[in-house]
Amino acid sequence: MRGIAFWFYFTGVIYVIAGMAFGIHLSATHDYTLAPVHAHLNLIGWVTMGLFGLYYHAVPAAADGILAKIHFGVATVGLWLITPGIAFAI
Numbered sequence: 001m002r003g004i005a006f007w008f009y010f011t012g013v014i015y016v017i018a019g020m021a022f023g024i025h026l027s028a029t030h031d032y033t034l035a036p037v038h039a040h041l042n043l044i045g046w047v048t049m050g051l052f053g054l055y056y057h058a059v060p061a062a063a064d065g066i067l068a069k070i071h072f073g074v075a076t077v078g079l080w081l082i083t084p085g086i087a088f089a090i
């Protein structure tokens with residue numbers, strides 16, 4: 001795996017480590033108020049970013065253009081906005 005596929009998958013692994021650590025924190029404190037933050041960090045950060053990475057790995061032609069880089073940037077900024085956004089909304 002290389003290029004944009006690698007970056008989607010690699011950052012997904014970072015997000016799932018953070019998301020699982022946050023899930024352990026929820027359990028350890030018995031305070032589940034921010035469970036939706038944990039859920040979305042894992043589901044968007046790990047599942048969605050990981051799937052994008054697998055797609056670009058399977059279809060290398062799609063990974064070559066500028067659109068794939070814009071996709072990565074928009075997806076990353078979106079995740080970084082929605083995660084604290086859910087916490088603030090709660």
Ligand code: HEM
Pocket residue numbers: 016019020021023024026027032035036038039042043046047
């Ligand atoms: C070490 C790994 C993980 C731990 C310790 C963990 C822990 C938790 C805890 C404590 C809750 C709250 C349960 C409750 O409200 O009764 C939760 C909810 C949830 N988790 Fe995880 N989790 C882990 C991994 C994951 C992963 C990998 C995903 C998705 C890919 C995920 C998705 C969810 C979802 C969708 C919810 C429901 C959130 C809600 O009710 O608002 N979790 N998890």
